[in-house]
Amino acid sequence: MKPSLKSWLIAATMPLAMMAGAAHADNTLRVVMHSDLKIVDPIWTTAYMSRNYGYMVYDTLFAMDEKLNIKPQMVESYTISDDELTYTFKLRGGLRFHDGAEVTSEDVIASLQRWGKKDSMGQKLMEFTAGMTANSANSFTLKLTKPFGLTLMALAKPSSNVPFIMPKRVAETSADEQISDYIGSGPFIFNAAAWKPGDTVVFDKNKAYQPRGGAPSWAAGGKKVMVDRVEWISMPDQQTAVNALIAGEIDYIESPPTDLLVLLEEEKDSISVVNLNPLGLQYMFRLNHLHPPFDNVKVRRAALAAINQEDFLKAAIGNPKYYKPCAAMFMCGTPLATDKGADIVMKTDIPLAKKLLKEGGYDGTKIVLMHSTDVDSLSRLAPVAAQALRKAGFNVDMQSMDWQTLVSRRSKKEIPAEGGWNVFMTAWVAADILNPIMAAGFGAGCDKAWFGWPCDAKMEGLRNEFIAAKPADQPAVAEKIQVRAMEVVTHAHAGQWYRPSAWRKDRLAGVLEGPVPFFWNITKK
Amino acid sequence: MFGFVIRRIISTIPVMGMVALLVFLMLRLTPGDPAAILAGDNGTPQQIEEIREALGLNEPIHKQFVIYIYDIVRGDLGESYFFKKQVTELIAQRVGATVSLAVVTLIITILVSIPLGVIAAYRRGSWVDQIVMGFSVMGFSIPVFVLGYLLIYVFSIELRWFPVQGYKPLSAGLWPHLHRLILPSITLSVIYIALIARMTRASVLDVLGEDYVRTAYAKGLKNSVVLMRHALRNAAVPIVTVIGIGIALLIGGVVVTETVYNIPGLGRLTVDAVLGRDYPTVQALILVFAFVYVVVNLLIDLSYTFLDPRIRY
Numbered sequence: 001m002k003p004s005l006k007s008w009l010i011a012a013t014m015p016l017a018m019m020a021g022a023a024h025a026d027n028t029l030r031v032v033m034h035s036d037l038k039i040v041d042p043i044w045t046t047a048y049m050s051r052n053y054g055y056m057v058y059d060t061l062f063a064m065d066e067k068l069n070i071k072p073q074m075v076e077s078y079t080i081s082d083d084e085l086t087y088t089f090k091l092r093g094g095l096r097f098h099d100g101a102e103v104t105s106e107d108v109i110a111s112l113q114r115w116g117k118k119d120s121m122g123q124k125l126m127e128f129t130a131g132m133t134a135n136s137a138n139s140f141t142l143k144l145t146k147p148f149g150l151t152l153m154a155l156a157k158p159s160s161n162v163p164f165i166m167p168k169r170v171a172e173t174s175a176d177e178q179i180s181d182y183i184g185s186g187p188f189i190f191n192a193a194a195w196k197p198g199d200t201v202v203f204d205k206n207k208a209y210q211p212r213g214g215a216p217s218w219a220a221g222g223k224k225v226m227v228d229r230v231e232w233i234s235m236p237d238q239q240t241a242v243n244a245l246i247a248g249e250i251d252y253i254e255s256p257p258t259d260l261l262v263l264l265e266e267e268k269d270s271i272s273v274v275n276l277n278p279l280g281l282q283y284m285f286r287l288n289h290l291h292p293p294f295d296n297v298k299v300r301r302a303a304l305a306a307i308n309q310e311d312f313l314k315a316a317i318g319n320p321k322y323y324k325p326c327a328a329m330f331m332c333g334t335p336l337a338t339d340k341g342a343d344i345v346m347k348t349d350i351p352l353a354k355k356l357l358k359e360g361g362y363d364g365t366k367i368v369l370m371h372s373t374d375v376d377s378l379s380r381l382a383p384v385a386a387q388a389l390r391k392a393g394f395n396v397d398m399q400s401m402d403w404q405t406l407v408s409r410r411s412k413k414e415i416p417a418e419g420g421w422n423v424f425m426t427a428w429v430a431a432d433i434l435n436p437i438m439a440a441g442f443g444a445g446c447d448k449a450w451f452g453w454p455c456d457a458k459m460e461g462l463r464n465e466f467i468a469a470k471p472a473d474q475p476a477v478a479e480k481i482q483v484r485a486m487e488v489v490t491h492a493h494a495g496q497w498y499r500p501s502a503w504r505k506d507r508l509a510g511v512l513e514g515p516v517p518f519f520w521n522i523t524k525k
Numbered sequence: 526m527f528g529f530v531i532r533r534i535i536s537t538i539p540v541m542g543m544v545a546l547l548v549f550l551m552l553r554l555t556p557g558d559p560a561a562i563l564a565g566d567n568g569t570p571q572q573i574e575e576i577r578e579a580l581g582l583n584e585p586i587h588k589q590f591v592i593y594i595y596d597i598v599r600g601d602l603g604e605s606y607f608f609k610k611q612v613t614e615l616i617a618q619r620v621g622a623t624v625s626l627a628v629v630t631l632i633i634t635i636l637v638s639i640p641l642g643v644i645a646a647y648r649r650g651s652w653v654d655q656i657v658m659g660f661s662v663m664g665f666s667i668p669v670f671v672l673g674y675l676l677i678y679v680f681s682i683e684l685r686w687f688p689v690q691g692y693k694p695l696s697a698g699l700w701p702h703l704h705r706l707i708l709p710s711i712t713l714s715v716i717y718i719a720l721i722a723r724m725t726r727a728s729v730l731d732v733l734g735e736d737y738v739r740t741a742y743a744k745g746l747k748n749s750v751v752l753m754r755h756a757l758r759n760a761a762v763p764i765v766t767v768i769g770i771g772i773a774l775l776i777g778g779v780v781v782t783e784t785v786y787n788i789p790g791l792g793r794l795t796v797d798a799v800l801g802r803d804y805p806t807v808q809a810l811i812l813v814f815a816f817v818y819v820v821v822n823l824l825i826d827l828s829y830t831f832l833d834p835r836i837r838y
Contacts, residue, residue: 036797038607039563046565046572120569160567176575178609196618197608198797199789235690235787236796243677243689244787374800401556404800407566408558411573432567440567450569 027524028229029508030250032241033517036234037201040190041178043118046160048429048516055219055516056203056230057184058164061089061108062156063219066278066513068334068434070156071220073212074103074165074185084147085130091138094210097167097185105134110171112155112163117175119161121154121437124467149469150437157438158219158515159431187211187223187520188230201232203519216512216521223520226510230519238376245271245502251524252503254517257376258317264502272505275322275498276513279331279430283312283381283494284441285345288422289454291415293367298360300489303423304344305353306392307385309495312425315380317497326496329482330439331430336475341483345492353392364395368416370409370424371400377499378403381425389423410451425494431515435474436463436481441491454490526830526837533826537819544815545597548808549590558582559606559802580606593808602812603805605798612809615794622692623779623790625702629710630717630775631768638718639764642725643752649730657722664719669778673712673785680708690787709786713778717771724767728760735759761832769825776814 033052039045042054063073072078076092095103109132116126128148134140142151155163170181182190188203195201211222233250235241242260244250246267256264256273264273285307293299313323327346328337367389371382386398397416401409406424414420433439440450444459462484466477485491503511510521560576561568577583581592596603602612645657681689687708693701732738733756741751780792787793791810798806829836 038801045563046567048566050565118572160565176579180609196789197605197610197615198794199618233691233787234789236793237784237787239674240677240690240785240787243682244691247681247685247689249689249691402800404562404802405556408561408802409556411558411561411570426566440569448571 026229027227028231029227029252029519029522029524030231030233031252031517031519032235032244032250032254033232034255036198036236037232038197039178040182042164043115043161043175044178048160051160051162052516053190053201054162054164054186055518056186056188057182057190058166058186059095059103059184060156060162060164060219062152063221064156064158064431064515065217065220067217069220070152071217073156073220074108085144087142087144087151088135089140089142092212093138095185096208096210098183098189098206098208099167100208101167102137103165103185104137104168105140107168107171108165109134109140110168111165114166114171114173114175115161115163119157119163120440120443121150121157122161122163124148124437125151125154128467146468148467149471149474150435150467153435156219159429159438185209187225199234201234203230203232205229211520216518218512218514219516219518223518225520226523227519242502245504248504251508252501252511254501255499256502258319258322259376261319261500261502270504270506271502272511273500273502274511275500276511276517277430277498277515278513279333279515280324280496280498281377281427281429282326282331282433282496283309283316284426284428285385285492285494286410286424286426286441286452287489287491288420288452290413291420291422293360293362293365294422296360296362297488298356299362301344302353302356302360302362302392303389303394304486304489304492305349305356306388306394307345307492307494308348308388309345309493311348311384311388312381313495313497315384316377322500323495323497326493329485329493330434330436330478332496334430334434336435336478338475338479338482340479341486342493344486345494348388348391350392357393362393366395366397366416367422368420369396369398370406370421371398372403372406372424373400374402377427377497378425381494385423385425413453427497429515436466436478442481442485444488444490452491454488456484456488456490459484459488459490526827530823530827533823537816537823540819541812541815544812545594545808546590548811549593552802552804552807553586553589555802557802559804562801563606597812602809605806606803607801612806615806616791616809616813619789619791619794621694622788623783623792625692625695625706626709626713626779626782626788626790627775629703629706630713633710633714634717634721635768637714638721639725639757641718642722642764643729643757645722645726646729646733646756647748647752654726657726661719661723664715667715669712669716669781670785672715673709673782676708676712677785692786692788692790705786705788709782709788712785713775713782716778717774720771720774721764721767725757725760725764728763729756732756732759758832762829762836765825765828765832769822772818772821776818 035049037049037053039047039050042050059074061075062070065071074091074095076090078089080087116122128144128146130143130145132142167183170179173179182192187206187209189206191202191204205225205228211224214221216222238257241253242256242263245253261273264271287294287300289295309325317323326332327339327342330336369382369386372378382398386396389396409421410424412420416422436442443449444454444456446455462481469477507525509523512518512521560573560582563576564572604611605615641657645654648654677689680686688705692705695702738755741755780796783790783792795810
């Protein structure tokens with residue numbers, strides 16, 4: 001076979017190509033995450049990038065494994081009193097911060113107190129907490145005022161805000177102030193000197209880290225670091241990231257956009273495209289309960305009858321390999337999954353929607369639907385919602401904006417004509433919505449509820465019932481909560497979907513599954 | 526001329542003041558709340574309110590402006606809301622990449638566009654002229670990001686001559702530095718070459734009809750000497766003016782080019798800061814860009830005295 005012009009050109013310029021690839025002859029994992037790391041305090045913000053950073057630098061008392069079991073992580077052993085009011089924890093030996101200091105109970109208590117001021121589940125736990133006392137350097141007691149069935153779940157909370165353990169001096173920083181000391185006890189050390197904001201975040205292997213025994217499973221198990229360094233390289237342009245992976249300049253992309261997956265899937269010999277988070281994510285259809293017409297439950301139910309999950313998923317994701325219609329608000333494949341009460345979002349029923357609109361006395365009030373245009377996974381949702389709502393007879397004003405504007409506007413309680421809103425759509429990772437306390441959408445405490453501000457005493461009562469329930473009783477209460485959520489329409493779940501990651505399979509091995517990208521266990525050739 | 530320079534420097538003060546006021550107002554009028562962005566996607570209304578309070582965003586707008594101007598006068602451009610670093614430190618980290626990109630782009634532009642423009646003028650109406658003018662129209666028409674992706678596909682993905690993305694500072698070595706700047710600089714220079722080649726052609730054509738050019742030919746001078754010493758020198762003032770005006774084009778192009786080639790320069794910092802509503806960073810960057818623009822134009826004005834001795838200030 002005659003060599004092609006291209007092959008001659010490549011051969012002739014091999015030195016250039018070799019120089020381009022020379023930087024990769026080390027044991028550094030080069031990764032493009034879904035966004036840039038901006039805030040290096042995973043308690044101060046709920047941003048996922050800060051949470052991901054937290055998993056690199058800090059450790060947790062407990063962690064969730066792939067079967068959603070709660071496993072001790074920094075804790076060696078623990079006891080729960082018969083009245084379920086006293087939890088005593090013993091830390092495992094050999095836990096040290098990056099500066100060499102031992103991790104003590106005092107550090108743990110200060111860290112939990114700071115987390116408890118910010119995180120919604122932490123706040124709930126602290127409401128039930130009488131006090132925390134250090135029994136010794138490696139043992140402490142948590143005393144509750146009444147049983148809180150989610151204590152261990154809260155301490156193993158996998159997503160924002162995760163109760164990461166920091167040195168006491170750091171954890172004593174006000175929860176409203178960002179920390180400026182980046183010492184943790186996790187498997188990686190944040191290299192602050194090498195951090196170039198908006199460009200590269202560098203983590204060095206913590207050589208003193210003593211992993212637990214056993215295989216890694218999600219955030220639980222042995223976190224053995226097999227590379228010397230991990231670099232998170234910020235690439236705002238996803239096409240550039242995909243090109244860089246194909247050219248071998250980076251090793252891993254956390255979540256390439258769905259429309260570019262086909263380019264990566266074509267490189268079968270060198271690139272793996274795999275969904276690492278088996279529970280995936282869920283779309284949320286959120287209504288504002290403060291203003292007409294969605295202050296009327298019949299009109300809210302009409303909106304649910306107008307939409308259906310599959311339309312959203314087809315438009316937003318497209319490839320059925322990466323989505324699944326799922327009636328369970330707590331995600332299919334989880335202990336609290338149930339279909340009850342959720343038929344209404346699984347199929348469009350325009351006659352029912354029209355009937356409910358009539359019963360609700362809808363007068364054609366214009367509804368403002370916020371459309372996020374710059375986040376690939378969200379940008380195609382609002383047009384589908386607009387079309388479905390119009391078919392049912394709603395007067396829809398779809399307003400396009402960037403995601404950051406939407407995030408700002410959704411916090412406004414003003415009427416839509418004065419900068420407020422009626423509907424928006426977003427997405428949650430499964431790890432954030434595994435139960436009705438974690439999942440912000442179920443809160444119905446009026447002003448204290450998440451954006452949309454549902455107000456329903458019965459729902460709040462059910463959530464309190466869930467908190468007090470023993471683990472075996474929780475599924476039954478969760479089912480009642482799902483039914484209630486659909487009745488009063490706190491929100492709607494608009495489909496379960498998956499966001500695959502892509503990496504150089506000719507270089508990397510041991511990439512782990514998880515609700516968060518984990519970088520221990522990965523070896524690089 | 527000294528008086529002129531002093532007057533021009535003084536005149537930059539109200540210009541910079543207007544820029545500061547406009548940027549401040551435009552940012553506050555743009556939808557989006559930095560506190561909501563800082564709180565994260567799961568942030569609660571209470572968390573957002575706390576952050577607003579901490580950042581001083583709940584203060585009346587006139588009070589915020591007074592604080593902002595007071596800080597600028599003291600030489601304090603503020604601290605990034607996100608990175609908790611001084612904006613000057615962020616700019617210092619990024620300025621090297623942008624300056625390198627701009628310098629290499631300008632060198633490529635001047636080396637290519639001026640000869641093209643002169644040749645097109647000299648061969649007016651010929652196929653050379655038509656090709657140069659065709660290239661010029663194409664250069665204006667192709668968006669920077671499209672050209673960037675095309676070059677990446679051909680030279681980085683297919684031929685593997687250059688890296689797809691990234692930046693190495695000069696301290697990493699001259700070749701690694703240039704190796705990563707060649708494609709971005711070509712991408713950025715095309716529109717600039719188109720503009721300046723066209724301007725050069727028009728200016729040179731103007732002077733080619735002048736009596737002193739005819740006289741030069743009559744003296745028996747060679748074409749190259751007539752073109753370079755007599756025609757181009759006299760055509761230089763409008764060309765240099767366009768190069769100066771083109772700095773604005775360059776700044777706009779840098780934003781796109783740095784994003785496509787993942788170069789951590791001021792352009793990308795600007796985009797990130799705008800999207801994140803990082804007010805102090807955006808305000809500082811726009812002031813820096815405005816200052817550069819004013820200084821470049823002052824230098825261009827001063828250069829006229831060297832290019833055309835008849836010009837006096």
